[in-house]
Amino acid sequence: FVNRNAFGHFGLSQDDFERGMNGFDMIAPEDRPRAIENSIRVMRGEKLGLNEYLALKRDGSTFPVIMHSTAKYLDGKPVGIRGIVIDITETKKLEAQLRQAHKMEAVGTLAGGIAHDFNNLLQAVQGYAELLLLKGREGDVGYRELQEISRAAKRGGELTRQLLMFSRKMESTLQPVDLNRVVEELRMLLERTIPKMIEIELRLTGNLHAVSADISQIEQVLMNLAVNARDAMPDGGKLTIETRNAIADEEVRRSQPELTPGNYVALAVADTGQGMDKTTLEHVFDPFFTTKEVGKGTGLGLAMVYGIVKNHRGYITCVSKPGEGTRFEIYLPAIAGTQATPPVDARETELRGGSETVLLVDDDDSVRALGAELLQMFGYSVISANDGESALQVYGETRGGIDLVILDLIMPGIGGTQCLERLLEMDPRVRVVVASGYSIGGQIERVAEIGARAFIHKPYDVDEMLMTVRGVLDQE
Secondary structure: OOOHHHHHHHOOOHHHHHOOOOHHHHEOOOOHHHHHHHHHHHHOOOOOOEEEEEEEOOOOOEEEEEEEEEEEEEOOEEEEEEEEEEEOHHHHHHHHHHHHHHHHHHHHHHHHHHHHHHHHHHHHHHHHHHHHHHHOOOOOOOHHHHHHHHHHHHHHHHHHHHHHHHHOOOOOOOEEEOHHHHHHHHHHHHHHHOOOOEEEEEEEOOOOOOEEEOHHHHHHHHHHHHHHHHHHOOOOEEEEEEEEEEEEOHHHHHHOOOOOOEEEEEEEEEEOOOOOOHHHHHOOOOOOOOOOOOOOOOOOHHHHHHHHHHHOOOEEEEEEOOOOOEEEEEEEEEOOOOOOOOOOOOOOOOOOOOOOEEEEEOOOHHHHHHHHHHHHHOOOEEEEEOOHHHHHHHHHHOOOOOOEEEEEOOOOOOHHHHHHHHHHHHOOOOOEEEEEOOOOOOHHHHHHHHOOOEEEEOOOOHHHHHHHHHHHHOOO
């Protein structure tokens, strides 16, 4: 006997069983011998509990099930099997998503640690190259070679930033953002980047909710997805970017369990390109995974997209089949009733030095030496400390003689955050600039709330460092 629900699920009817079909025919061939063996054991009186099999439908498709079987008796003798079958397709999908999330978290932690160490190595290369460039001029022997070294180091710095975005250890500057405006303003750049044989279509929903986002990072997400779409359509096609308001109700969350209930803004990027097979799709967000030729890509673009979306408390999906194109969908939490902030153009600031005294705190010898030489070149007096404890001692001994502290955030011992707190206890008016290439869980936001005046990225960019230092020193 098979109930009506099973008939519908397997695409079978009673006629199939009257013509000789049995329960084992509903098990995929690769699992059928094990199912028969387990049934024999149950008939012998063994209790096997739940068993997992691959079930077989009339159309030849399969799906995972768990089955609980008991023996059916007549006059005290086993004469058959009674089984309860449960479809676990959705459970398997959720398990796969959970495994993927754990894997990405582990790889992200590794990537963040590598980026931290790599940043310090790059600092020496980039920093000293820029120092030598400042001391020389165009046409000097070796000047062009130094420029190439500096450019290569900056490209390396960009790779570490992508790793940090993937690992979610790169801080975001969040503000209310209208994604429609971001997409519209990026369209001109896309039209210059995407070949004319690829049509760009925008489908933007009116009255779109604002989201809390870092505009530059959202632009990076869009550009990475657009460039991937371009590469998937070498002979032309259509690139579509869509926005819409979405609600994460129970039905949506069954397929996307990471979403918490509430309002979202969905951002989709779709192409009509080559598509991806199942194996490629499973690794699409893995760092350093790429199907492009050697030298054509780093394999970090989509990993960075994944990291940025997660850093925005969002969720990203990818649907693709060979020959049918690819569609990425991103869900970002909506912030209803908040006016989006228009983008602000950065001001050009004159590069100036000074004569003040700076306490430079960093546990890396080469970074500390480079920072000191750079600041001294522009007129500053520099006192160095290699950890938080030494910095506190120096500041206490020279109270009033230090105009600014540049403080590394990640150091052994008491660390940058605790050092900042104790500096402020010693002197509430102390000017502190935090420096780091690696941050965890909103650390930059926390040190700003504690009292840090500004933040500079490592490896140091000469212009950024000097402008930040001068800007903080000029504050009232």
